[in-house]
Amino acid sequence: MISRSQVVQTARSIAAIQGEDGGVPWPEGHVDAWNHIECLMAMSVAGLGAEVRKGYEWLEHHQRTDGSWASKILDGRAVEANGESNHAAYIAVGVWHELLVTKDEAFAGRMWPVVKKALDYVVGLQTPRGEIVWERDAVGRASDYALLTGSSSIHQGLRCGVLLADHLGDPQPHWELAADRLAHVIMAHPEAFADKSRFSMDWYYPVLGGAVRGPDAFELLHREWATFVVPGLGIRCVSDQPWVTGAETCELVLALDALGDRAQAERLFDDMQHLRHDDGSYWTGWQFANRKHFPHERSGYTAAAVVLAADALSGLTPAAGIFRAAAAPSVIPADPEACGCTPARA
Incomplete structure (x- = not known):
């Protein structure tokens, strides 16, 4: 484990890359809403x-009228104008998290219209089967396919949005219905999603986002454990490359903690500390065949995942x-015959 002072040092390494406008960029320089919120x-x-x-002011400023954010923003301008559904959904996780930490009701009230527009944008992309397609393009056309990692993250966003809505006295039952239907399709219908199975995120994100928990979650993680976990180093980003990444390792730590498997979570968290830099920042990854950091960068989103894992542990x-609280209600059936519902909201 790392100490509280080390956690603060790592968070300050994120603050050091924050732009004057409040955006927290990738190493390449652009900002996307999801990684920004995580930071x-x-x-x-x-x-x-x-x-x-200051970072939430950036989100207020850059949210578009449909509730989305451009997928890549550089120097205050959209350089990729499509709006990703999982980017929009994560604002609910961020605002709920900030309310839990600070108890600042005025902040939550100010951000509520931002969250509301964002989650309505998200549920507007839900298919009759229940998955949520990954984007609208630059002219507003919905994609024709969904991503398992993105939909799993959206599930957490919808659950946090429901909690925030109830807390503020403005219930949004269509979000809860959308989350229930999304959890079902994640559990029971892998055919609903584009095949990205070489990526470790598609392996553990259904657990991290709360759609799969209990014995099914343990079985899911056990199934590909040997494929992705590299003892002593962390987990692979993709199954076919000798490359472990810190953010993915810490997200698996969060998933294991959500299941109550603290021993495995702590072991993996300790394993990835070889990526820590002296200033508290973290290298994105390690290519263990060539024994080199890859890519040769230290990323804010990796530091953020470390801090969130340290907080959980x-x-x-x-x-x-x-992340523990994102679990879907146990009453949701895993019966494939339960699909075919109309969208939560047209």
């Missing part, structure tokens, strides 16, 4: 309140259990 959550764990609120904030 804000990590800085909130460390108490960097001013930086976090050590209980540093009242939001430490936010």
